[in-house]
Amino acid sequence: GENVEQHPSTLSVQEGDSAVIKCTYSDSASNYFPWYKQELGKGPQLIIDIRSNVGEKKDQRIAVTLNKTAKHFSLHITETQPEDSAVYFCAASKGSNYQLIWGAGTKLIIKP
Amino acid sequence: DSGVTQTPKHLITATGQRVTLRCSPRSGDLSVYWYQQSLDQGLQFLIQYYNGEERAKGNILERFSAQQFPDLHSELNLSSLELGDSALYFCASSARQGSDTEAFFGQGTRLTVV
Numbered sequence: 001g002e003n004v005e006q007h008p009s010t011l012s013v014q015e016g017d018s019a020v021i022k023c024t025y026s027d028s029a030s031n032y033f034p035w036y037k038q039e040l041g042k043g044p045q046l047i048i049d050i051r052s053n054v055g056e057k058k059d060q061r062i063a064v065t066l067n068k069t070a071k072h073f074s075l076h077i078t079e080t081q082p083e084d085s086a087v088y089f090c091a092a093s094k095g096s097n098y099q100l101i102w103g104a105g106t107k108l109i110i111k112p
Numbered sequence: 113d114s115g116v117t118q119t120p121k122h123l124i125t126a127t128g129q130r131v132t133l134r135c136s137p138r139s140g141d142l143s144v145y146w147y148q149q150s151l152d153q154g155l156q157f158l159i160q161y162y163n164g165e166e167r168a169k170g171n172i173l174e175r176f177s178a179q180q181f182p183d184l185h186s187e188l189n190l191s192s193l194e195l196g197d198s199a200l201y202f203c204a205s206s207a208r209q210g211s212d213t214e215a216f217f218g219q220g221t222r223l224t225v226v
Contacts (some may be wrong), residue, residue, distance in 0.1 A: 006154075034214075041219070042219055043114065043116070043202050043204075043217030043220050044155070044202070044217050046113070046215070046216075089155070099157055099159060099160065099168045099170060100155075100215075101157075102154035102155045102156075103154055104153060107144050
């Protein structure tokens with residue numbers, strides 16, 4: 001079945017530096033790729049998403065890139081800040097039902 | 113605040129027991145999804161309801177069941193509980209059932225089976 005692999009499991013970066021989290025998916029029919037941020041004690045919150053007809057999308061300090069041929073997509077956070085510390089999940093979905101297949105998550109630590 | 117309300121926030125129960133988790137979706141959202149998140153793992157999709165009808169099923173055990181009521185709130189019933197059922201259970205809602213709509217998550221119910 002569909003599988004989404006996410007790397008790294010933990011990422012520690014200096015405040016102000018950039019962070020990159022990568023995901024690969026197995027089902028070439030996947031067409032929707034959201035990224036969620038989960039802070040301690042809270043539910044996941046959508047931060048950015050990309051659809052299969054787009055290669056890149058930016059929203060202020062956050063960007064996502066998609067390579068359909070290689071079946072991988074990445075989250076880029078620039079000028080990291082302490083409030084960026086959280087667990088980030090990638091996911092992939094296809095078809096008409098909202099049935100996301102989730103990556104295992106990346107714990108992002110921003111060092112002061 | 114996502115607008116999705118889950119109760120209770122915490123639940124401790126013994127093996128073999130049955131519990132019911134409740135979810136109130138955002139106002140106007142017709143789709144409700146249930147997810148299980150075990151310790152330090154990603155989310156596993158359990159089941160989706162749209163306007164009262166089951167729409168999709170994921171890795172939901174036969175001991176688990178769910179329903180969505182006419183007022184659109186949903187309940188997840190977990191029976192014959194085992195230690196391995198201890199996890200965070202999230203409910204999410206979205207306006208439509210398609211894959212291009214954002215899902216808003218509640219804060220989750222932390223279930224501990226002892």
